[in-house]
Amino acid sequence: xxxxxxxxxxxxxxxxxxxQPARAEQAGAAVPVPAFxxxxxxxxxxxxxxxxxxxxxxxxxxxxxxxxxPGRATRIMYKSTDSTGGPVAVTGAYLEPAAPWPxxxxxxxxxLAPGTMGQGDQCSTSLALERGxxxxxxxxxxxxxxxxxxxxxxxxxxxxxxxVTTDYPGLGTTDRLHTYVNRVDSGHAVLDxxxxxxxxxxxxxxxxxxxxxxxxxxxxxxxxxxxATYAPDVTVTAGYAGAPPADLxxxxxxxxxxxxxxxxxxxINGFAQSEPALRPILDRYLSDAGxxxxxxxxxxxxxxxxxxxxxxxxxxxxxxxxxxxxxxxAEPALEEFITDQRIGTRRPSxxxxxxxxxxxxxxxxxQARAMVADWCDRGGRVxxxxxxxxxxxxxxxxxxxxxxSDQPLAVDWLGRRLAGSPATSNCP
Numbered sequence: 001x002x003x004x005x006x007x008x009x010x011x012x013x014x015x016x017x018x019x020q021p022a023r024a025e026q027a028g029a030a031v032p033v034p035a036f037x038x039x040x041x042x043x044x045x046x047x048x049x050x051x052x053x054x055x056x057x058x059x060x061x062x063x064x065x066x067x068x069x070p071g072r073a074t075r076i077m078y079k080s081t082d083s084t085g086g087p088v089a090v091t092g093a094y095l096e097p098a099a100p101w102p103x104x105x106x107x108x109x110x111x112l113a114p115g116t117m118g119q120g121d122q123c124s125t126s127l128a129l130e131r132g133x134x135x136x137x138x139x140x141x142x143x144x145x146x147x148x149x150x151x152x153x154x155x156x157x158x159x160x161x162x163x164v165t166t167d168y169p170g171l172g173t174t175d176r177l178h179t180y181v182n183r184v185d186s187g188h189a190v191l192d193x194x195x196x197x198x199x200x201x202x203x204x205x206x207x208x209x210x211x212x213x214x215x216x217x218x219x220x221x222x223x224x225x226x227x228a229t230y231a232p233d234v235t236v237t238a239g240y241a242g243a244p245p246a247d248l249x250x251x252x253x254x255x256x257x258x259x260x261x262x263x264x265x266x267x268i269n270g271f272a273q274s275e276p277a278l279r280p281i282l283d284r285y286l287s288d289a290g291x292x293x294x295x296x297x298x299x300x301x302x303x304x305x306x307x308x309x310x311x312x313x314x315x316x317x318x319x320x321x322x323x324x325x326x327x328x329x330a331e332p333a334l335e336e337f338i339t340d341q342r343i344g345t346r347r348p349s350x351x352x353x354x355x356x357x358x359x360x361x362x363x364x365x366x367q368a369r370a371m372v373a374d375w376c377d378r379g380g381r382v383x384x385x386x387x388x389x390x391x392x393x394x395x396x397x398x399x400x401x402x403x404x405s406d407q408p409l410a411v412d413w414l415g416r417r418l419a420g421s422p423a424t425s426n427c428p
Contacts, residue, residue, distance in 0.1 A: 031122040031143050036075060037172045039089035044079045047188070047231070048195020051077040056093050059132030060150060070157040071097040075126055078196035081230075082169055083184035083274050089173050090189050092166040093126040094197050095153065101160035103419035106206040108237075110156050110414065111193050112165040113212030113219035114149045115403070118301035119180060119266045124172030125149055125165050144303025152211060155411045161209075161418065164197035166190055168219070170273070177273045177298060180266035181215060181245055183341045185274070187222030191231035207418040210239035210350075211410070213403045214363060217244035217354075221371065224348035236350035238417035240410045243356045243363045243399060246343040246371035249335075252314075253325050254364045259396040261312040262305030264324055265297035275337055282334075285327050290317025306396075344374035351381040351423045353413055357402035358386050362395040376427035383423055385409075 036054060044051065056073035074094045082088040101107040114125040120143060128147030135144055149165065156163050166189045170178035179185045194208055212220035220241040227236050245251040248267070255263050272279045286294070297305060314324040328334045352375070356368040372384045387402040417423055
């Protein structure tokens with residue numbers, strides 16, 4: 001892949017949001033993570049309980065008559081439960097809009113599950129809301145992080161909808177590694193973010209929506225499946241799951257060798273964090289080059305991972321030159337872990353709009369559509385929306401294009417559901 005193609009992809013993302021005025025920690029210096037993100041030794045017992053909060057200055061805001069536009073933000077840390085059943089501290093941000101809710105009744109809340117940000121703590125969405133574009137160094141390597149989720153967040157805020165966004169376990173918080181695309185960790189974090197936001201806002205009964213694309217789409221889909229058993233008190237009215245990585249076995253093959261090949265490293269690191277018994281298996285296959293890549297990727301954001309690892313094949317990280325797809329197929333424990341991550345095996349709560357680009361070959365279109373079919377077979381209420389854009393030689397653009405083109409429709413659809421307008425499933 002040519003440097004021009006890689007840089008074009010990075011610049012496309014970077015142009016979405018302006019950088020905050022330069023500060024010493026963002027320009028050429030280390031990128032620090034505030035002390036807020038270090039969890040306390042003891043966590044509350046209740047899932048969704050607030051651990052700490054503080055005002056969150058927004059990189060992109062305007063003065064208004066009664067406060068800043070589009071709203072007031074609060075950085076939050078709350079308690080959740082991870083995939084092992086243990087307690088985990090998760091950070092995020094709650095944003096109260098300046099705009100009124102025009103439909104009457106309690107102001108609705110949307111939990112925004114971010115797309116891929118990276119695995120370094122400096123990559124978290126809550127920090128990106130404060131800093132906008134982060135350029136600096138982390139562990140003697142370039143770090144580049146863009147707060148692209150601000151587009152969807154602000155579109156919701158100007159409609160008078162409150163937003164809470166989660167950073168997911170281990171992204172931002174300094175006590176563990178981010179468990180990238182872990183189905184249970186991300187689903188729990190989304191549902192507990194809703195609980196935390198209700199405590200902070202003081203609104204105990206309100207329509208709740210879920211919104212996410214790519215990694216976020218998988219988190220939303222997982223949360224919709226887990227709601228009935230994990231968080232029956234969080235009634236989901238509707239959700240948007242864009243390009244969800246529902247079947248990781250298929251997604252691994254799509255990402256391998258693409259511009260976002262670094263995400264394979266985040267996945268492997270996350271698997272070993274969630275299930276330590278997998279570490280010896282992975283160590284048998286990983287070469288010195290593979291171990292070095294995983295260590296470097298563990299502190300990278302999506303921008304620097306694209307620059308460093310675009311086009312890389314996982315076969316260059318293994319001792320015998322096997323791809324990660326081949327390694328997974330050869331190891332029953334790995335295959336079982338990947339199978340357990342599959343989304344589509346449980347009926348989702350609420351009505352869920354699933355959109356995916358028909359030419360998406362990064363997070364393959366077919367596996368997302370298969371999740372929809374599985375949900376329909378289980379009696380789920382699903383609105384499936386294929387997104388047709390011109391095919392590109394760049395898998396990243398095939399994946400990223402639908403995020404931008406479908407976002408206004410997705411936000412409008414979700415807003416109408418939260419205002420009480422019904423939606424008809426198109427499963428038939």
